[in-house]
Amino acid sequence: xxxxxxxxxxxxxxxxxxxxxxxxxxxxxxxxxxxxxxxxxxxxxxxxxxxxxxxxxxxxxxxxxxxxxxxxxxxxxxxxxxxxxxxxxxxxxxxxxxxxxxxxxxxxxxxxxxxxxxxxxxxxxxxxxxxxxxxxxxxxxxxxxxxxxxxxxxxxxxxxxxxxxxxxxxxxxxxxxxxxxxxxxxxxxxxxxxxxxxxxxxxxxxxxxxxxxxxxxxxxxxxxxxxxxxxxxxxxxxxxxxxxxxxxxxxxxxxxxxxxxxxxxxxxxxxxxxxxxxxxxxxxxxxxxxxxxxxxxxxxxxxxxxx
Numbered sequence: 001x002x003x004x005x006x007x008x009x010x011x012x013x014x015x016x017x018x019x020x021x022x023x024x025x026x027x028x029x030x031x032x033x034x035x036x037x038x039x040x041x042x043x044x045x046x047x048x049x050x051x052x053x054x055x056x057x058x059x060x061x062x063x064x065x066x067x068x069x070x071x072x073x074x075x076x077x078x079x080x081x082x083x084x085x086x087x088x089x090x091x092x093x094x095x096x097x098x099x100x101x102x103x104x105x106x107x108x109x110x111x112x113x114x115x116x117x118x119x120x121x122x123x124x125x126x127x128x129x130x131x132x133x134x135x136x137x138x139x140x141x142x143x144x145x146x147x148x149x150x151x152x153x154x155x156x157x158x159x160x161x162x163x164x165x166x167x168x169x170x171x172x173x174x175x176x177x178x179x180x181x182x183x184x185x186x187x188x189x190x191x192x193x194x195x196x197x198x199x200x201x202x203x204x205x206x207x208x209x210x211x212x213x214x215x216x217x218x219x220x221x222x223x224x225x226x227x228x229x230x231x232x233x234x235x236x237x238x239x240x241x242x243x244x245x246x247x248x249x250x251x252x253x254x255x256x257x258x259x260x261x262x263x264x265x266x267x268x269x270x271x272x273x274x275x276x277x278x279x280x281x282x283x284x285x286x287x288x289x290x291x292x293x294x295x296x297x298x299x300x301x302x303x304x305x306x307x
Contacts, residue, residue: 091142156228
């Protein structure tokens with residue numbers, strides 16, 4: 001079978017690929033090797049697929065349905081592997097290959113994850129908005145656990161520090177966004193001064209990252225794990241369906257109400273949630289502008305201005 005990467009993956013990785021990166025060119029061969037090594041039968045490549053990995057629906061030698069996921073090193077797949085192993089299927093998709101001693105999994109598994117098959121076309125985003133937020137928040141709560149001892153996960157301070165540098169550069173290139181960037185960076189500094197907890201977080205949680213399963217009704221997929229406070233993880237969920245929020249005459253009021261409800265339902269400080277939501281929205285908006293996604297940038301920066 002030809003493992004043609006979906007156009008969305010090609011476009012997304014092309015936006016962020018460092019000079020000389022040839023992972024996409026190697027991907028078909030990497031996929032064939034991963035399938036042969038595990039004696040898998042390929043059903044199909046999942047379309048439209050993700051923005052950072054190739055997802056292939058497969059069956060194991062005993063006929064069990066599974067998912068084969070291949071991601072480049074810059075997507076931190078080995079960090080995802082360790083987090084999934086630590087969660088052990090509680091609130092998240094089950095890892096089907098063990099994590100060996102040291103970093104990574106078994107031989108030939110670097111950048112390759114074999115996962116429990118969920119229902120890839122059914123996410124909580126298919127539910128009515130209020131129900132979707134409720135189910136997503138309940139799933140996220142199960143992921144907030146103490147990180148493994150001696151972990152090497154990135155911290156919120158480290159990740160947002162890298163992002164802050166790019167945001168400052170973006171503000172220099174587009175002075176009109178400077179006030180929002182300044183507000184977001186000020187919020188970050190204040191929030192990092194006294195974080196209330198240090199837990200293992202999903203890192204990139206949103207409604208589309210929660211899929212229907214057989215073992216449990218809803219399970220999270222695609223983490224980019226990070227260690228920090230709950231409000232950071234919840235912040236990305238606040239802006240879900242941002243295009244619908246922007247289209248509403250009462251979008252700003254709805255957003256503030258969503259912050260309050262999510263904070264109350266997950267026992268997170270409302271002001272901390274608002275601060276991290278501001279930072280993450282501005283960071284995403286500046287990044288979208290940097291790679292030429294002007295429409296996305298406009299939506300995100302307008303949303304950020306409401307906070």
